[in-house]
Every structure is written in structure tokens, then in C-alpha cells.
Amino acid sequence: MKKRIIVGATGASGMPVLVKCLELIREQREMESYLIMSESAKLTLVQETEMTPEQVGNLADVVLEERDIGARPASGSFQTEGMLIVPCSMKTVAGIHSGYGENLILRAADVTVKEHRTLVLAARETPLSGIHLRNLQELSMLPGVRIIPPMMTFYHRPQTIDEMVYHVAARLVEPFGIEAKEYRRWNGW
């Protein structure tokens, strides 16, 4: 059986990072992705890229609707490696923080937390308010939860936006055991 990763996409900025993460998961023969895009994510995608939600869906193995609250990731008995939410809005951060599982992304995240599986949040907003920071800090204390904001790095000397996006995406899939081929890790001086 292939290892399953649930990928949630919400309406924060960062859709090229979502696309790159799906491509990196797709390169792994032993893994499959279950993509859930919120309605806001679909709007932001059109704003930030030339892609349609259907084209992004084609990069995933399975596409589920956010309203489909009875789908398999809504249950802890559905075995997964965990969940990546990229990008992750502050609304969705707040929903996870309060256990408010009102759509499939929030429910799947809630299940991931309660099962102590890996939950990676590419949380993105600027500036961050005290409410955002409190929610993120408290979530970071839960077993399995990793807050990995999609932040720029320069030490690998990116020449293009794509190289920068690749580096961010590589960091996001790493907790699931994925070593992106072109990821240039910092190995000291």
C-alpha cells in the first residue's frame, strides 16, 4: 500500500508553493496525495497563478471537496503519514486551534492532531497579530505539529522565483521523509 499524505490548500498567499509540493510528492513512487482545496484557495490560485483548480488537481492522486465531510480523511481509521496544509490561512489556523472541524480540511487536521500524526502548517500572513501568534504558538506545542511558514531564504543563492519556491516546498515535504532532489541543505561553512 502506498503511503498517503493529505494536502490541504487554503486561501492564504502561496499557491506556487502548493503546486511545487504536489509535484515533489508525485515524484515519490511509494506515496500518494489526497488534495482538498478550500473555496478561498481556488480563488487565490486564480489570482496568483495561470493554473485552474482542475490543473492543480491533476497533480494529486485523489481530489476531495472541502464540503465532503464524510470522505476518508475525516476518520482516524484512514491510515496516513499525516497532513500538509499549504498555504495555511489564519482562519484555518484558528479552526485547527479550536478543534472546529466544520469542513474536510479542518476535520482532517483535527483527526491528524488527535492521532498524533505529522501535521505541517505552511502558515502565512503578514503582519501576524497577537491572536495569530498565540494560536500558532499553542499549536506548535502539540505532538506532531510543525509550523513551517513559507519564508524566503537566500543562503542557497536562488536565481529565480522558481528556485526560491522549490527550496520552501522542499522544507515543507521533508517531515514526511521526502528528500527533494535539488534541495540544497545548509551544511555549515
Ligand SMILES: Cc1cc2nc3c(=O)[nH]c(=O)nc-3n(C[C@H](O)[C@H](O)[C@H](O)COP(=O)(O)O)c2cc1C
Ligand atoms: C489574494 C488573497 C490573498 C490572501 N492571503 C492571505 C494570507 O496570506 N493569509 C491569510 O491568513 N489570509 C489570506 N487571505 C484571506 C483568506 O483567503 C480568507 O481569510 C479565507 O476566508 C480563508 O479561508 P480558508 O482558510 O477556508 O481557505 C487572502 C485572500 C486573498 C483573496
